[in-house]
Amino acid sequence: xxxxxxxxxKGLEKHxxxxxxxxxxxxxxxxxxxxxxxxxGPSGSGKSTFLRCLNLLExxxxxxxxxxxxxxxxxxxxxxxxxxxxxxxxxxxxxxxHMTILKNMTLAPCKLLKKSKQEAEEKAMALLxxxxxxxxxxxxxxxxxGGQKQRIAxxxxxxxxxxxxxxxxxxxxxxxxxxxxxxxxxKQLAEEGMTMVVxxxxxxxxxxxxxxxxxxxxxxxxxxxxxxxxxxxPQQPRTQDFxxxxx
Amino acid sequence: xxISIFEQWWLAIEPAVQANTLNFWQFIYKEIxxxxxxxxxxxxxxxxxxxxxxxxxxxILVGLVLGTVLAILRLPQIQHMNARGKGFLPAVGAVVVRxxxxxxxxxxxxxxxxxxLLQVLIINFGIFGSVRIDKVIVGVIAxxxxxxxxxxxxxxxxxxxxEKGQTEAGRSLGLGGIxxxxxxxxxxxxxxxxxxMCNEFISLIKETSILSYIALTELxxxxxxxxxxxxxxxxxYIVSGLLYLLVVLTLTWLIGKLERRxxxxxx
Numbered sequence: 001x002x003x004x005x006x007x008x009x010k011g012l013e014k015h016x017x018x019x020x021x022x023x024x025x026x027x028x029x030x031x032x033x034x035x036x037x038x039x040x041g042p043s044g045s046g047k048s049t050f051l052r053c054l055n056l057l058e059x060x061x062x063x064x065x066x067x068x069x070x071x072x073x074x075x076x077x078x079x080x081x082x083x084x085x086x087x088x089x090x091x092x093x094x095x096x097x098h099m100t101i102l103k104n105m106t107l108a109p110c111k112l113l114k115k116s117k118q119e120a121e122e123k124a125m126a127l128l129x130x131x132x133x134x135x136x137x138x139x140x141x142x143x144x145x146g147g148q149k150q151r152i153a154x155x156x157x158x159x160x161x162x163x164x165x166x167x168x169x170x171x172x173x174x175x176x177x178x179x180x181x182x183x184x185x186x187k188q189l190a191e192e193g194m195t196m197v198v199x200x201x202x203x204x205x206x207x208x209x210x211x212x213x214x215x216x217x218x219x220x221x222x223x224x225x226x227x228x229x230x231x232x233x234p235q236q237p238r239t240q241d242f243x244x245x246x247x
Numbered sequence: 248x249x250i251s252i253f254e255q256w257w258l259a260i261e262p263a264v265q266a267n268t269l270n271f272w273q274f275i276y277k278e279i280x281x282x283x284x285x286x287x288x289x290x291x292x293x294x295x296x297x298x299x300x301x302x303x304x305x306x307i308l309v310g311l312v313l314g315t316v317l318a319i320l321r322l323p324q325i326q327h328m329n330a331r332g333k334g335f336l337p338a339v340g341a342v343v344v345r346x347x348x349x350x351x352x353x354x355x356x357x358x359x360x361x362x363x364l365l366q367v368l369i370i371n372f373g374i375f376g377s378v379r380i381d382k383v384i385v386g387v388i389a390x391x392x393x394x395x396x397x398x399x400x401x402x403x404x405x406x407x408x409x410e411k412g413q414t415e416a417g418r419s420l421g422l423g424g425i426x427x428x429x430x431x432x433x434x435x436x437x438x439x440x441x442x443x444m445c446n447e448f449i450s451l452i453k454e455t456s457i458l459s460y461i462a463l464t465e466l467x468x469x470x471x472x473x474x475x476x477x478x479x480x481x482x483x484y485i486v487s488g489l490l491y492l493l494v495v496l497t498l499t500w501l502i503g504k505l506e507r508r509x510x511x512x513x514x
Contacts, residue, residue, distance in 0.1 A: 057415055075337070084421030094416035098434050098509075107430060108420035153416075160420060 295469025309391025314398025
C-alpha cells in the first residue's frame with residue numbers, strides 16, 4: 001500500500017428535505033490507492049450517503065470530494081469522466097433487465113471507452129471466466145440467482161477498468177447462502193490491489209479484508225482504525241455499543 | 248359482350264328489385280352490388296382506407312416523437328432543474344428548461360382538455376385557412392399534435408415505472424443523462440408502456456374519421472360519399488366499419504407479437 005491519496009473528502013455534509021434531515025454532518029477522510037476501507041455503522045448513520053457522495057450520485061450540500069487531485073464537486077468538472085474511473089456496486093444489483101449479461105457488461109465500454117464490440121466482449125468474457133459465469137454470457141439477468149447477479153454487477157463495473165470500486169451494502173439483499181460467493185469475489189479483488197470503499201454489515205469481511213475500518217454514526221465518523229483496533233479495542237462508547245449489538 | 252358473374256346475378260334479381268319483392272338474400276345481394284361492386288365502388292373504400300392508413304401512420308410518428316419529448320420535459324428532475332454551477336449560462340439554461348417543462352404541462356392540458364374536432368377545425372380553417380395545403384398534411388398535424396399529449400402521459404408513466412436504481416447504475420458507469428435515458432430507461436419504459444400505447448394507436452386510427460369534417464376523403468368519408476349515391480343508410484358505413492376493424496385487429500396482433508418478443512428477457 002502506498003501513501004498516494006486517491007480520494008480526499010473534506011467537510012462533507014449532505015442535507016435532505018431542505019436541511020430537516022442531516023445525513024452527513026461534516027466528514028473528513030482520505031482514501032489511499034490500494035486501500036480497502038470498510039464503513040460500518042447503524043442504519044441511518046449516513047454511511048450509504050457518504051459512499052454515494054464519492055461519485056456524486058448524491059450531490060453534497062457542503063464540503064469537497066477530491067478525486068486524483070480534481071475537486072469533483074466543482075460544477076465545471078465533467079462528472080461522467082470521473083464516474084468512469086469509479087465503479088459502483090449496489091445493494092439491489094441494478095443490472096439492466098432488457099440486456100443480456102454480455103450486453104450489460106459491454107454497453108459502457110463501447111460507448112465511453114470507444115472500444116470495439118469485439119474488444120469489449122473479450123474483456124467481458126475474461127472477467128466472466130474469473131467469476132465462473134462465462135456460460136451465462138447470453139442469459140438475461142432474470143435468469144440468474146441473486147449471488148450471480150451481484151457477481152455480474154461487480155464485473156460489469158470492472159469492465160470500465162476503474163481506479164476505485166464503491167460497494168453499497170453488496171450482500172444485504174442476498175439469501176444467506178449466496179453471501180459467500182460475492183464476498184469471495186470482493187476478497188479476490190482486494191488481494192489484487194484494487195482500491196475499495198465498502199459499506200457493509202458483514203463484520204467478518206471487514207475484520208478479514210479491510211485495511212481500515214470507519215465507524216459512522218449520526219452523520220459523523222466516530223472512530224476509524226485497523227480492524228484490530230476497531231473490533232478488539234474500540235475507544236468510543238458508541239462504537240463499543242454498536243459492536244456489542246452486532247457481534 | 249363480356250359480362251361478369253356479378254352483373255349476371257344483378258340482372259337476375261332486377262325485376263324483383265323493381266317490383267319490390269326481394270327475399271332476404273336477394274336484398275343482401277342488392278345492397279352489396281350497389282354499394283360495393285357497381286362502378287367499381289370498392290375502389291373508393293380502398294382509396295379511403297389508404298388515406299386513413301397514411302394519415303394514421305404519420306400522425307402516430309409525430310405523436311410518438313413529440314410525446315416522448317414532452318414526457319421527458321415533464322420528469323421531476325427536469326421540472327425542478329437547478330442551475331449546475333454559477334454564472335450566466337447555467338442560470339439561463341435552467342430557466343429555459345423549467346419554462347419548457349411548464350409549457351409541456353400546459354400543452355398536454357390544453358390538447359387533452361379540448362375536443363379533437365375543435366382542434367382539427369382550428370388547424371384547418373384557422374392556421375391553414377388562407378393557404379392551399381394537402382388535407383392529408385392538415386390531418387397528420389392535427390391528429391399528431393393531439394395524440395402527442397396522450398402519448399406523453401403514457402411514456403411518462405413508463406419512464407416512472409423504471410426503478411431509480413437503473414438510472415443510478417447507468418450514471419455510475421459514466422454514461423451521461425441522455426445516453427442513460429436512450430439505452431437504459433426508454434427501452435424498459437417502452438415495454439411497460441406498450442399495452443397503453445397500443446390503446447392510443449387504436450384510438451388515433453379511429454379518430455382520424457373526424458377528418459371527414461374537413462372533406463378529407465378517408466375511410467369514413469368514402470363510405471359517406473357512396474351513401475349519398477346509393478341512398479343505402481347502412482351498407483356503406485358497415486363496409487367502412489369492417490375495414491377499420493380489420494386494421495385495428497391487425498395492429499393488435501402485431502403489437503401482441505412485439506410484446507411477446509420483448510418479454511423474452513423475463514422468463
